[in-house]
Amino acid sequence: MSSENDSEMDCSDSDCGDPGYEDYYNIQPWGGEVDNDVDPEQNRRDPEYAVCDCLRVEEVERLLNESVEVLSNSLHITPSLAKVLLHAHNWALQDIVTKYRSNASSLLINSKIKPTLEQVPGSKSQKGGLCSVCVTISPADRFSTLTCGHSFCKDCWCMHFEVQITQGISTSISCMAQDCDVLAPEDFVLSLLAKPNMRERYQQFAFCDYVKSHPQLRFCPGPNCQIVLRSKEQRAKRVMCSSCKTIFCFRCGMDYHAPTDCNTIKKWLTKCADDSETANYISAHTKDCPKCHICIEKNGGCNHMQCYNCKHDFCWMCLGDWKAHGSEYYECSRYKENPNIAHESVHAQAREALKKYLHYYERWENHSKSLKLEEQTLEGIKMRINNKVMNASGTWIDWQHLFEAASLLARCRYTLQYTYPYAYYMESSPRKELFEYQQAQLEAEIENLSWKIERAETTDRGDLENQMDIAEKRRVTLLKDFLEV
Amino acid sequence: MANIAAQRIKREFKEVIKSEEIAKCAIKVELVNDSLTELKGEIAGPPDTPYEGGNFVLEIKVPETYPFNPPKVRFITKIWHPNISSVTGAICLDILKDQWQAAAMTLRTVLLSLQALLSAAEPDDPQDAVVAKQYKEHPEMFRQTATHWTFVYAGGPAKMPDLDDKIRRLTDMGIEEHNARVALSSYNWDLERATEHCLFS
Known part of the structure; x- marks a missing residue:
C-alpha cells in the first residue's frame, strides 16, 4: 500500500516539475471542477479579471475534507492530525508530504503535534492519581493526555476547552502544562467536550480558521453572507460574490482598489479615517502661545495677539514679545532671521503636506460621492425611458444601452476614484507624470460620457457608444500600464 | 464559587x-x-x-x-x-x-x-505611556521618581528632599498633594510646566 502511494506521489511530483504538463491537464489535488466559463478573450483584455468560484459552506467543507483525506491516506495519520498539519502549513498538501518524507519528526514538532525533544514528558499516570489543575484524586480512566504525556482529568480538559472556546479560540487550543505548546487536535477536543452548543461553536470557529489559513479561499465580506470565494490566482484581483453581489479585492478582502495595491489602500484609508490629518490641520492653522504653550487659532484681525489664557502679548508673525515691536506694526520681517524660523518651517512643511493631501482627498471623496448617487442616476434613466416609451419614441429595448452606459460610467468612476491614493503615494518621477497624464485623460473622457448620458435624447446612440468605448479603453490602458498584481 | x-x-x-x-x-x-x-x-x-x-x-x-x-x-x-x-x-x-x-x-x-x-520592566509593552517614555528617555529621572513614590506610598526608606520641595511649591498654591506629585512626575519635575498643567487644565 505504501509503495503504491509513494509512486503516486513521485508521479505527481514530476508533474509539478513540468509546467507544460501541469498546464495541459490542469490537475488539481482536490479535484475541483475546471472552470468552463473562462473567456480567454476577456481574460487577456481585462487586467482586473480573475477566475473565481462562489462556494457554499457545505462545498467548502467537502473541498477541505478532500485535502484532509488525501493527506491522512498518504501519511497514514488520523484525519484530525491531518487537519492540524494542513492548517499549520496553509493547506500546502504537497509541501507537507515532502517534509514528512524527509523528516517526519521535525515536521510533527514544528506543527505542534509532538512535544519538542528537550521537553521531559510528564509521567503517564495510568494508575490514576492527583490532577494538578483541580487538585482532586481520580481513577485512571478519568484521565486523558495528549502526545506530550501531560495528564489531566477529563473534567479539567473539558473546562479548559470551554473557557478557550468562549474566547473564540479553537484550532490553537494547547496543553495546560507549563511551557507546553502541543495542540489539542479536533478529535481529542470533541471526545471530551460534552455540551452540544460548545461542540457546535468549536466546529464553527475551527472552520473559520481553516478557511482563513487556506490561500485560495476567502470569506465574502458582505454583511451576513455565508459564501466563500475560491480563486487559484490568489492575487489582488476584482471578484464578485454571486450571492450578495459584493465586489471586493480577493487578496485583502477590502473594497476593490485597482490600480492602488493592498498595502497602499490600507495606508490611505487609515490616513483618511484617523485624526492624523486633524493634527496636520492644527499644525498648519494654529500656533502655540510662546509663553504658556496653549494652542491658538488665528481667525482674523491683526498680528498683535494677546493670549486669552495667560494674557501674554506677542506678534503672530514672529512669535516675539510685542513690547519689542513698538510701532513697527507690519515690519517684523527681520524677525524671520531669529531662531523661530525653524519653528516656522515646521509649520510651512505641515501646511504643504496638508495641501497635498487635501488635493488628492477632495478628488477621491468627490468620485466616491458621485458613485453613491448612482442609484439616483439609474432611477432617473428609468423614468426617462418610461417617458420615451409612453410618448412612442422607441421601445423599452431601444433604450437599454443607457443602462449599459450608466454601469460603464460607474465602473470608470470607481477606477478613477482609486487612482488618487495611488498618485498620492507616488514619488515625483516621469512615471508619475505619465500616470497623472493618463488619469487626466480618463477623467476628461468620463466627464464627456457623463454629459452624453445626461443628454442621451439629443445625442445619437452611435456617438454615445463611441464615447463608452473611448472611456473604457482609457480605463483599461491605465490599469494595464500601472496595475501590478 | x-x-x-x-x-x-x-x-x-x-x-x-x-x-x-x-x-x-x-x-x-x-x-x-x-x-x-x-x-x-x-x-x-x-x-x-x-x-x-x-x-x-x-x-x-x-x-x-x-x-x-x-x-x-x-x-x-x-x-x-x-x-x-x-x-x-x-x-x-x-x-x-x-x-x-x-x-x-x-x-x-x-x-x-x-x-x-x-x-525588570518592559517599557516596549507599556501600561502607562507617560512612565514608559520617561523610563526610556530620562532613566535617572525615572529612578528618582520611582524611589520617591516608593517612599511616599509604599513606606520606602529614601527621602528625596529636592522633589519634596517642588511638591511643596505646588501645594502652597492650593494644589492637592497627589495631583501635584503626578503632574511633576509626568513633566520630568519641570516646575513651570507642571504648574501650568495643574492650573490651566
Missing part, C-alpha cells in the same frame, strides 16, 4: 503560607472574605531597584472559571512603573492575560512574577 476554583485557591493559599519567600517576608497573602473570591496580596520591592524597602499591596480577584482563567490582579499601593498604571494600578503582564497556564501557575508564582516585573 465553583468547586475547582475554591479547592485550588485553598491549596495555593497554603502554598504561599508555607513558602520560603514568606519566611523572608518577600511575599504575603491574606483572605479578604470567607468566599475565597477576593484576596489581598503583598510583595516586597526587590533589592537594587527603586522599589527596594517598599511594601506593595495587591488586590487579587479570583474568577468563577479559575484556574482556567487567570486571577484579576491590580496594585492598590500607588507605584511609578512602566507596566503598571499610575492611576488605576492595572498591570500589563502576559501571564495575567493570554499566557496564563492552568496547570503551571499559582498565587505564589503570580506574586513572584510581579516581583520580577518590578526588577
